Amino acid sequence: MKQSKQKRKQDLVETIENNPFITDEALAKRFSVSVQTIRLDRSELGIPELRTRIKQVAETNHDDVKALTNEEIIGEIIDLQLDETAISILDIHEDQVFTRSGIARGHHLFAQANSLAVAIINDEFAVTGRANVRFMRQVQAGERVVAKASVTKKSDDWPVITVNSYVDQALVFKGEFVMSRG
Amino acid sequence: MKQSKQKRKQDLVETIENNPFITDEALAKRFSVSVQTIRLDRSELGIPELRTRIKQVAETNHDDVKALTNEEIIGEIIDLQLDETAISILDIHEDQVFTRSGIARGHHLFAQANSLAVAIINDEFAVTGRANVRFMRQVQAGERVVAKASVTKKSDDWPVITVNSYVDQALVFKGEFVMSRG
DNA sequence: CTTTTCTTATGACTAGCTGCTAATCGTAGT
DNA sequence: ACTACGATTAGCAGCTAGTCATAAGAAAAG
Numbered sequence: 001m002k003q004s005k006q007k008r009k010q011d012l013v014e015t016i017e018n019n020p021f022i023t024d025e026a027l028a029k030r031f032s033v034s035v036q037t038i039r040l041d042r043s044e045l046g047i048p049e050l051r052t053r054i055k056q057v058a059e060t061n062h063d064d065v066k067a068l069t070n071e072e073i074i075g076e077i078i079d080l081q082l083d084e085t086a087i088s089i090l091d092i093h094e095d096q097v098f099t100r101s102g103i104a105r106g107h108h109l110f111a112q113a114n115s116l117a118v119a120i121i122n123d124e125f126a127v128t129g130r131a132n133v134r135f136m137r138q139v140q141a142g143e144r145v146v147a148k149a150s151v152t153k154k155s156d157d158w159p160v161i162t163v164n165s166y167v168d169q170a171l172v173f174k175g176e177f178v179m180s181r182g
Numbered sequence: 183m184k185q186s187k188q189k190r191k192q193d194l195v196e197t198i199e200n201n202p203f204i205t206d207e208a209l210a211k212r213f214s215v216s217v218q219t220i221r222l223d224r225s226e227l228g229i230p231e232l233r234t235r236i237k238q239v240a241e242t243n244h245d246d247v248k249a250l251t252n253e254e255i256i257g258e259i260i261d262l263q264l265d266e267t268a269i270s271i272l273d274i275h276e277d278q279v280f281t282r283s284g285i286a287r288g289h290h291l292f293a294q295a296n297s298l299a300v301a302i303i304n305d306e307f308a309v310t311g312r313a314n315v316r317f318m319r320q321v322q323a324g325e326r327v328v329a330k331a332s333v334t335k336k337s338d339d340w341p342v343i344t345v346n347s348y349v350d351q352a353l354v355f356k357g358e359f360v361m362s363r364g
Numbered sequence: 365c366t367t368t369t370c371t372t373a374t375g376a377c378t379a380g381c382t383g384c385t386a387a388t389c390g391t392a393g394t
Numbered sequence: 395a396c397t398a399c400g401a402t403t404a405g406c407a408g409c410t411a412g413t414c415a416t417a418a419g420a421a422a423a424g
Contacts, residue, residue: 005370021237023411034372039412049412051233051379055203058240074289098309106310107256107296111289118287127280128288130316138309187401205380216403221382231381233410 005041008033012041020053074111075147082122083159085150088112097141104139109173113163116149117177120161129158129180137172145172157181187223190215194223200259202235256293257329264304265341267332270294279323286321291355295345298331299359302343311340311362319354327354339363 003011008031015030016022024042028035042049048056075090090112092104110133118126139145146166153160158178165173185193190213197212198204206224210217224231230238257272272294274286292315300308321327328348335342340360347355 021240025411035412036372037370040371051236051411054233054237054240058203058236098307101307101309103307103309105296105300106313107289107293110292110296110313114287114289114292125280125283125285127283127285127320128317131288131292132314134312135310207380218403218405219401222402225382233380 003031009041009045012038013045013047016047016053020057021050023050074108074115075145077116077119080119082120083151083154084120085148086116086120087149088116088119088147090145090147092139092141092143092145094141101138102140104141104143106135109133109135109139109145109165110175112145112147113149113165113173113175114177116147116163117161117175117179120149120151121159121179121181123181126179126181128177130178131175133173133175135173137167137170139167139172143167147173152176185213191223191227194220195227195229196262198229198235200262202239203232205232256290256297257327259298259301262301264302265333265336266302267330268298268302269331270298270301270329272327272329274321274323274325274327276323283320284322286323286325288317291315291317291321291327291347292357294327294329295331295347295355295357296359298329298345299343299357299361302331302333303341303361303363305363308361308363310359312360313357315355315357317355319349319352321349321354325349329355334358 075088079087257270261269331345
């Protein structure tokens with residue numbers, strides 16, 4: 001069935017969206033137009049060719065370079081006394097755990113604690129110098145991690161922050177962060 | 183470096199397994215043999231061509247709810263000998279640094295090293311038990327961090343992995359990870 | 365009836381293969 | 395030394411699913 005160019009383009013986008021594995025030839029048959037017309041439409045719509053599309057689908061879930069959340073702070077700070085204590089919460093999401101075991105990847109707990117340690121120091125250029133961490137118990141997806149930080153050694157050069165993270169009442173993470181002023 | 187056919191075939195399987203997006207030409211270069219040899223090896227091993235491989239990857243995680251082969255890794259692993267050594271690279275992006283100082287937030291370096299430590303252990307349920315890390319030098323946006331991991335203590339219960347990360351030749355991160363098998 | 369837009373056709377080119385045949389290399393056995 | 399053998403390399407036709415550029419024909423709009 002022949003349709004208007006507008007309509008065909010709309011349908012084309014939809015069709016490809018829910019079946020990225022379709023070739024131009026198949027599309028041509030489906031819309032009763034020539035392959036060339038499909039190519040024209042695709043180029044006008046900025047839709048890449050089949051192989052590129054497949055690759056994109058493959059990459060979205062295979063891509064190794066998975067970044068951590070791009071927020072300045074991992075977790076939500078709910079209490080903060082500068083240079084004293086701080087508390088943050090982090091809800092462990094489905095994609096922060098190992099798909100096989102369902103256990104939260106360690107670096108997320110580290111990131112939460114590290115963020116908190118940085119936040120507690122009243123300095124614009126505070127960075128972590130050293131850290132000593134321990135994962136006490138595995139955390140599952142859906143659990144809420146509460147991190148409690150306190151400055152255990154006040155020093156302008158090397159303040160030390162201790163972070164304890166809990167799920168309910170259970171200690172899941174212990175960390176000691178030695179900071180440095182940038 | 184030339185190797186025996188057996189060894190090459192083994193390496194070929196591994197290489198393709200953790201990077202299905204590699205062409206025969208690239209493989210030929212990597213193993214210092216001709217493209218024809220790679221094709222021969224592939225056909226003997228029953229490994230399909232690039233496009234088919236990509237399609238398989240795309241398909242398995244298109245209709246798949248629970249992907250098992252999902253390697254959640256921060257950074258790109260460029261070399262891996264299970265239970266021995268591993269190397270990964272991570273390009274520090276604009277939004278992985280503190281907006282004020284431009285210094286990479288520590289947990290990204292930790293995440294890279296932690297991922298590598300998990301990957302090196304030949305176990306589906308390996309998790310980090312303890313870690314001792316040190317940030318030697320600040321890393322700026324745009325810099326490429328190369329993490330080198332090696333198993334320093336082989337143990338079924340508590341293997342220890344040492345990770346050293348470099349920017350150019352400079353050591354920027356040192357970490358010791360004590361793993362536990364889930 | 366023109367003009368413009370749309371559609372289709374054509375030819376030349378590409379990557380990354382397959383499948384086949386033929387030649388060469390190095391090593392080992394007799 | 396000769397030969398046999400496995401491993402390697404080379405070359406070529408053909409394939410898919412495209413690319414780009416150009417041109418010509420059809421349909422719609424002015």
